[in-house]
Amino acid sequence: MAKSDDFLSQAKRMGGLHFCPQTAEAWNEIAKILMRHCKTVEHASRVIDRFLSPGASEDFPTPGAVAQAARDTPADPKLDRPDLPAGCPDCEPYGGLWRDGKRGGVERCGCARGLKLSALDAIRAGSPELRKGGMRNAADFAKRAAGDCE
Ligand SMILES: [Zn+2]
Numbered sequence: 001m002a003k004s005d006d007f008l009s010q011a012k013r014m015g016g017l018h019f020c021p022q023t024a025e026a027w028n029e030i031a032k033i034l035m036r037h038c039k040t041v042e043h044a045s046r047v048i049d050r051f052l053s054p055g056a057s058e059d060f061p062t063p064g065a066v067a068q069a070a071r072d073t074p075a076d077p078k079l080d081r082p083d084l085p086a087g088c089p090d091c092e093p094y095g096g097l098w099r100d101g102k103r104g105g106v107e108r109c110g111c112a113r114g115l116k117l118s119a120l121d122a123i124r125a126g127s128p129e130l131r132k133g134g135m136r137n138a139a140d141f142a143k144r145a146a147g148d149c150e
Contacts, residue, residue, distance in 0.1 A: 004028075004031055004032075004035060006041040006044075007031040007032075007034040007035045007038070007041060007044050008027060008028065008031040010031075010034060010041060010044040010045050010047075010048050011027055011030040011031045011034060011048070012027065013048050013052065014030075014048060014051055014052065014060060014061070017051070017057075017058055017059060017060040017061075018058050018059045018060060019059050019060045020060040021060070029063060030063065030066055033063050033066050033067050033070070034047065034048075034066065034070065036067075037067055037070030037071060038070055038075070039075050040075070042077075043070075043073065043075045044070070046073050046077065047066070047069050047070045047073045050069050050073065051066075051069065076123060078120070078123060079120060079123065079124065084096070084113050084116055084117070085111075085112040085113045085116065086113060087109065087111065087113045087114075088109060088111040088113070088114075090109050090110075090111065091109035091111065091113065091114055094106060096109075096113055097117065099114070108121065
């Protein structure tokens with residue numbers, strides 16, 4: 001079971017950023033946010049990595065930004081920037097995410113990339129959001145993205 005100290009140690013990795021908290025209370029507040037949004041210390045560690053990666057702001061993030069990053073960082077590292085094979089002519093018009101479905105709409109492709117995405121869908125299937133409309137939203141997004149390139 002992760003202790004609050006472990007989350008505090010993760011927060012303290014940002015101690016080199018500008019405007020970092022000056023009081024123990026302020027540090028504890030950041031640790032609390034991490035604890036609230038991250039299931040594991042490993043997850044919290046990957047959230048903090050975002051603020052320390054090259055190109056990130058040198059200023060200490062606001063509590064809201066920490067919470068947002070925690071929500072945006074998947075708990076499962078496999079979902080974080082997955083390493084995908086190249087798409088095929090069927091799915092490339094959809095940014096490699098989809099192909100035209102047999103019964104209208106779109107579906108995952110049958111190529112290596114599509115199969116890998118299907119496998120990731122299965123991992124994500126725990127999320128009710130995706131089942132409800134995430135797939136359609138993602139397809140719309142892919143279509144818009146593809147349209148921009150034409
Ligand atoms: Zn394909």
